[in-house]
Amino acid sequence: xxxxxxxxxxxxxxxxxxxxxxxxxxxxxxxxxxxxxxxxxxxxxxxxxxxxxxxxxxxxxxxxxxxxxxxxxxxxxxxxxxxxxxxxxxxxxxxxxxxxxxxxxxxxxxxxxxxxxxxxxxxxxxxxxxxxxxxxxxxxxxxxxxxxxxxxxxxxxxxxxxxxxxxxxxxxxxxxxxxxxxxxxxxxxxxxxxxxxxxxxxxxxxxxxxxxxxxxxxxxxxxxxxxxxxxxxxxxxxxxxxxxxxxxxxxxxxxxxxxxxxxxxxxxxxxxxxxxxxxxxxxxxxxxxxxxxxxxxxxxxxxxxxxxxxxxxxxxxxxxxxxxxxxxxxxxxx
Amino acid sequence: xxxxxxxxxxxxxxxxxxxxxxxxxxxxxxxxxxxxxxxxxxxxxxxxxxxxxxxxxxxxxxxxxxxxxxxxxxxxxxxxxxxxxxxxxxxxxxxxxxxxxxxxxxxxxxxxxxxxxxxxxxxxxxxxxxxxxxxxxxxxxxxxxxxxxxxxxxxxxxxxxxxxxxxxxxxxxxxxxxxxxxxxxxxxxxxxxxxxxxxxxxxxxxxxxxxxxxxxxxxxxxxxxxxxxxxxxxxxxxxxxxxxxxxxxxxxxxxxxxxxxxxxxxxxx
Numbered sequence: 001x002x003x004x005x006x007x008x009x010x011x012x013x014x015x016x017x018x019x020x021x022x023x024x025x026x027x028x029x030x031x032x033x034x035x036x037x038x039x040x041x042x043x044x045x046x047x048x049x050x051x052x053x054x055x056x057x058x059x060x061x062x063x064x065x066x067x068x069x070x071x072x073x074x075x076x077x078x079x080x081x082x083x084x085x086x087x088x089x090x091x092x093x094x095x096x097x098x099x100x101x102x103x104x105x106x107x108x109x110x111x112x113x114x115x116x117x118x119x120x121x122x123x124x125x126x127x128x129x130x131x132x133x134x135x136x137x138x139x140x141x142x143x144x145x146x147x148x149x150x151x152x153x154x155x156x157x158x159x160x161x162x163x164x165x166x167x168x169x170x171x172x173x174x175x176x177x178x179x180x181x182x183x184x185x186x187x188x189x190x191x192x193x194x195x196x197x198x199x200x201x202x203x204x205x206x207x208x209x210x211x212x213x214x215x216x217x218x219x220x221x222x223x224x225x226x227x228x229x230x231x232x233x234x235x236x237x238x239x240x241x242x243x244x245x246x247x248x249x250x251x252x253x254x255x256x257x258x259x260x261x262x263x264x265x266x267x268x269x270x271x272x273x274x275x276x277x278x279x280x281x282x283x284x285x286x287x288x289x290x291x292x293x294x295x296x297x298x299x300x301x302x303x304x305x306x307x308x309x310x311x312x313x314x315x316x317x318x319x320x321x322x323x324x325x326x327x328x329x330x331x332x333x334x
Numbered sequence: 335x336x337x338x339x340x341x342x343x344x345x346x347x348x349x350x351x352x353x354x355x356x357x358x359x360x361x362x363x364x365x366x367x368x369x370x371x372x373x374x375x376x377x378x379x380x381x382x383x384x385x386x387x388x389x390x391x392x393x394x395x396x397x398x399x400x401x402x403x404x405x406x407x408x409x410x411x412x413x414x415x416x417x418x419x420x421x422x423x424x425x426x427x428x429x430x431x432x433x434x435x436x437x438x439x440x441x442x443x444x445x446x447x448x449x450x451x452x453x454x455x456x457x458x459x460x461x462x463x464x465x466x467x468x469x470x471x472x473x474x475x476x477x478x479x480x481x482x483x484x485x486x487x488x489x490x491x492x493x494x495x496x497x498x499x500x501x502x503x504x505x506x507x508x509x510x511x512x513x514x515x516x517x518x519x520x521x522x523x524x525x526x527x528x529x530x531x532x533x534x535x536x537x538x539x540x541x542x543x544x545x546x547x548x549x550x551x552x553x554x555x556x557x558x559x560x561x562x563x564x565x566x567x568x569x570x571x572x573x574x575x576x577x578x579x580x581x582x583x584x585x586x587x588x589x590x591x592x593x594x595x596x597x598x599x600x601x602x603x
Binding site: 010011013014017018020021024025028133135137138139140141163164171173287289294297298301302304305308309312 | 458461464512515516518519522523525526529530533534537538539542547550551554555557558561562564565566
């Protein structure tokens with residue numbers, strides 16, 4: 001019981017709040033790895049709260065205050081669960097390309113994240129438009145995806161983006177990372193042909209550097225440089241519309257010491273096979289996130305704040321009449 | 335350097351004059367040079383200032399086509415207006431906060447004076463700001479800062495007065511902590527709404543960026559102050575210092591970070 005009383009002590013709460021604050025400041029300002037300290041302090045705060053609920057009947061009677069603290073507890077547990085379930089990654093899709101789980105470059109995968117979950121996602125990249133204000137300031141961005149044979153659902157994405165496509169709990173945010181791609185077919189000497197796209201750096205940000213290295217399926221290391229028939233004046237507003245990108249472009253292919261220039265429809269003979277250039281297309285970059293705890297976390301935060309408001313309203317209101325009368329102490333008059 | 339002219343600056347000057355008039359009257363009451371009935375003049379000048387500043391905000395909004403969210407000038411202008419509005423309502427409805435006017439109004443004047451020295455250049459509203467959670471986030475933030483400033487105004491007067499223990503001080507202390515509690519509730523909502531906005535704007539609900547980090551530290555400090563008052567029955571003066579500390583931290587967080595970075599969530603503090 002003594003241990004429980006100690007664990008439930010409000011003095012311990014205060015001390016732990018100071019430790020958490022100090023840990024954050026040390027991590028942020030001092031650059032120290034404060035994660036062990038913060039994890040320990042937060043775990044102790046959970047025990048502290050459970051101890052306080054157990055040993056303080058008065059605390060249990062203050063239902064709104066108790067609800068706020070239970071919401072804090074739930075929020076901490078949800079954040080921890082979210083970290084274990086979370087998946088984050090990046091994805092690039094060419095115009096018309098179907099989503100496939102292996103296209104996602106995963107940057108974080110929680111240990112509890114269901115491995116096969118991404119396989120249930122199905123959509124195909126459609127048109128996108130990005131509005132630019134003068135000075136190449138990005139404004140509204142829209143990306144449409146084809147969800148099935150007949151259905152086309154606009155997945156409107158703004159900036160970073162604010163309206164994602166949501167499928168199977170995964171949120172796909174269109175990003176500012178998008179650009180031009182060369183649609184090519186590789187015909188190997190053995191006879192197999194593979195068609196795909198080579199994505200060039202984000203456009204128009206890197207319009208001066210549309211170069212990418214590419215290795216053919218047969219191991220030929222190439223450097224591709226794209227010269228599109230697209231001209232942007234930084235001083236004017238314009239819209240980057242994937243449907244209005246001219247298919248005609250010049251593709252320079254460097255292999256060993258030889259450089260060849262290709263136009264759409266032309267092919268190039270290389271040691272392992274033949275490269276066919278079909279023309280110019282576009283690609284869109286997405287940020288992919290998965291965290292099923294977030295709606296619960298939001299609800300917990302709102303309920304907790306409202307409960308706290310209810311507690312203060314209940315415990316402090318009504319305002320005594322003496323407080324509503326102007327102060328009569330000469331020293332405090334104003 | 336004289337900043338370039340913008341029409342809303344004239345209204346800002348008008349609002350500043352209103353705050354000055356209100357502050358001078360409040361100081362005269364405190365020094366005994368004006369009667370208590372002059373509180374009406376304090377309130378009238380305060381409302382006048384708020385109305386003029388509302389015109390400044392509206393004119394700016396109509397002229398540039400977006401709300402006062404981005405530049406140093408806009409964030410200062412919106413805070414000079416919203417803090418004044420909150421305090422005018424508090425001064426009107428809760429007379430016990432009136433002693434704090436001699437602190438709150440000079441703070442508003444300093445912010446306003448800073449505002450007129452800043453260039454009123456406009457910016458481009460990032461597309462990430464096109465989100466309904468932004469309004470909840472900003473709105474709750476204004477109430478938080480207003481309540482915190484009101485509490486701190488009383489706390490400073492109580493510290494200057496140094497008469498802990500008198501009935502008047504006890505009442506003022508209670509009112510100061512009530513506003514602190516209100517500030518804490520809205521600060522909690524501010525963080526929740528900010529996280530919801532961040533998830534849609536940047537694809538994550540929390541990123542430990544400068545504003546988020548310092549906002550959380552401020553929340554922890556406010557929580558610690560409220561717990562300390564309940565736990566240890568703090569000596570009143572220590573409690574008033576803690577209220578003041580939370581306000582200073584809040585100002586550094588919500589006014590300092592965006593001002594130093596010129597863009598929310600990119601501060602250098």
